[in-house]
Amino acid sequence: MSEIIEVQNVSKSYWRDSLEISVLHNISLKVNEGEFLALMGPSGSGKTTLLNLIAGIDRPTKGKLIVAGTDIASLGESALAKWRSASVGFVFQFYNLIPVLTAFENVELPLLLTKLSKSERRKHVEATLDIVGLGDRIHHYPKQLSGGQEQRVAIARAIVTDPVLLVADEPTGDLDRTSAEEILTLMERLNKEFNKTILMVTHDPHAAQRARIVRHLEKGDLTEGDNHENIKAHI
Amino acid sequence: MRILKLIFKNTLRHKLRSSLTILGIAIAVIAFGLLRTVVTAWSVGVEAASADRLITRHSVSFIFPLPLSYRDKIEQIPGVDEVSFSNWFGGVYKDKNNFFARMAVRDNIFDVYPEYAVPKDQLDIYDKERNSCIIGKDIAEKYKLKPGDIISMEGDIYPGQWDFVVRGIYQPKYKTTDGTQMFFHWDYLNERMTKEMPGRANDVGWYIIKIKDPSQSAVISEKVDALFKNSPAETKTETERAFNQGFLASTSAIITAMDVMSFMIIGIIMLVLGNTMIMASRERTREYAVFKTLGFSGKHMVGLILGESMFISCLGSFVGLMLVFPIVASFEKFIPKAFFPVFYIEPITLILAVSAALLIGVAAAIFPIQRVLNTKIVEGFRFVG
Numbered sequence: 001m002s003e004i005i006e007v008q009n010v011s012k013s014y015w016r017d018s019l020e021i022s023v024l025h026n027i028s029l030k031v032n033e034g035e036f037l038a039l040m041g042p043s044g045s046g047k048t049t050l051l052n053l054i055a056g057i058d059r060p061t062k063g064k065l066i067v068a069g070t071d072i073a074s075l076g077e078s079a080l081a082k083w084r085s086a087s088v089g090f091v092f093q094f095y096n097l098i099p100v101l102t103a104f105e106n107v108e109l110p111l112l113l114t115k116l117s118k119s120e121r122r123k124h125v126e127a128t129l130d131i132v133g134l135g136d137r138i139h140h141y142p143k144q145l146s147g148g149q150e151q152r153v154a155i156a157r158a159i160v161t162d163p164v165l166l167v168a169d170e171p172t173g174d175l176d177r178t179s180a181e182e183i184l185t186l187m188e189r190l191n192k193e194f195n196k197t198i199l200m201v202t203h204d205p206h207a208a209q210r211a212r213i214v215r216h217l218e219k220g221d222l223t224e225g226d227n228h229e230n231i232k233a234h235i
Numbered sequence: 236m237r238i239l240k241l242i243f244k245n246t247l248r249h250k251l252r253s254s255l256t257i258l259g260i261a262i263a264v265i266a267f268g269l270l271r272t273v274v275t276a277w278s279v280g281v282e283a284a285s286a287d288r289l290i291t292r293h294s295v296s297f298i299f300p301l302p303l304s305y306r307d308k309i310e311q312i313p314g315v316d317e318v319s320f321s322n323w324f325g326g327v328y329k330d331k332n333n334f335f336a337r338m339a340v341r342d343n344i345f346d347v348y349p350e351y352a353v354p355k356d357q358l359d360i361y362d363k364e365r366n367s368c369i370i371g372k373d374i375a376e377k378y379k380l381k382p383g384d385i386i387s388m389e390g391d392i393y394p395g396q397w398d399f400v401v402r403g404i405y406q407p408k409y410k411t412t413d414g415t416q417m418f419f420h421w422d423y424l425n426e427r428m429t430k431e432m433p434g435r436a437n438d439v440g441w442y443i444i445k446i447k448d449p450s451q452s453a454v455i456s457e458k459v460d461a462l463f464k465n466s467p468a469e470t471k472t473e474t475e476r477a478f479n480q481g482f483l484a485s486t487s488a489i490i491t492a493m494d495v496m497s498f499m500i501i502g503i504i505m506l507v508l509g510n511t512m513i514m515a516s517r518e519r520t521r522e523y524a525v526f527k528t529l530g531f532s533g534k535h536m537v538g539l540i541l542g543e544s545m546f547i548s549c550l551g552s553f554v555g556l557m558l559v560f561p562i563v564a565s566f567e568k569f570i571p572k573a574f575f576p577v578f579y580i581e582p583i584t585l586i587l588a589v590s591a592a593l594l595i596g597v598a599a600a601i602f603p604i605q606r607v608l609n610t611k612i613v614e615g616f617r618f619v620g
Binding site for chain 1: 522
């Protein structure tokens, strides 16, 4: 299997006034295509920052990031936006659906940037909503859906363009246990059936257990991965 | 289409806020339209002035008369086509509040002012009768006067009881033509002055000179004034436009104030819409971050914010424009016609209102756009409104 993510000596610092806050230190990571990797760690360890860098919504202070064959750190804003729309699907903890758009319209959003016709977009959206089990909720607005359903719409929006990489930041963080399990099962299915590479940030050992690989971040440093036995010990 | 739909839906998110903003813009457009219309009405005489007419008055002041003998001398100047004259009569018709311009004029006045269109049969009768008069259609409508009716007046500048028979009603030829004037024979006035106040006989208020070539107005003006230099009644000759502007000079401060006010309204509403747009974009900071994350570019963000701002401003101005016509029409009913003989919304006022609405839409979107474009995606996700 080829590598889809290659993080080479990446560091990231933020400036608060004149104070430099170092979040990631010289991180190197390789992820193969079709992998399901969970990034765990305490709050402030830098796992969301690393996810953002890999997804191309933030830029590293130092180092190289090759994702889906592209050196994304060298791309300009416009090229990076295009790359994101074609290569990455995003799932957020708080779903981040547009409240004035229906489930259908929310899922259709990324397709508006493609050259697909209206009927082609409709087909894609309906098929994707079917995959996440919401084929009967296409005209519902976010406020008319449960948290789990909203997250499934968010997943549908993330995969509708068929990206090679799916990044999820605490996708179950705002859900009850049953809904969280449904979402994790769906993600597992996307990984296994549709061969999507998934990079998931989570606090939750239950969620991490669904991943095939788990890596741990501690104060900006990537440590060796826990095996599933160790994770079970955390549960 | 989806983006347009999103713009529309975004506008309706806070219905009350959007409605109040739209209402604010509509009121501003109405106020702007009304103020501009008043300013236009004020200066309509200047706008209606003809380039081929000169006015000769006493060099000291318009209130001092000129001798009738000047007429023949002026007529001799090359380039002069026709000479007419006029005296401000004043007088009271029934009540002091019934104000409208009454003028004693030379018989050829309607040749010099073709914009006062009098039917030929009426003009023929008018020419034959000494005490006949011709009134504007607005006067006729307001006082329900028709040919054959008598207008009795109490003279003030020219004391005594004066009776005139309405023999014609003129129609204003253009939108800017005053339809509130009354014209009668200068000879009728002069005959009585000769009998009752001989010292005021043969006095002319001002001369109206129709010239053949408007480009010669300066040369002819100089020639007229040169003719009467060092005489007891020196003259000042100027274009009709300049003459009318002279009347406005005393009120220019008010007009300027109204002009400034009308544009200040635009400025205020710009701030109101700007505030609405800033609030809306702050509330949607996370959503814009989502859009950017999905691959929407800065161009799309500009489209979304500018589109919403333009939609609100255009809707507001549309509502305002729809209402300004009936409001101006109602306003017209309550103001004395003689003060504002011509009261209508000029096309330029509409163009200015629409342009201002577009400008407001663009200006109000600038800060929110700048903010959204400058906010990094990760900062957008961290934003707590």
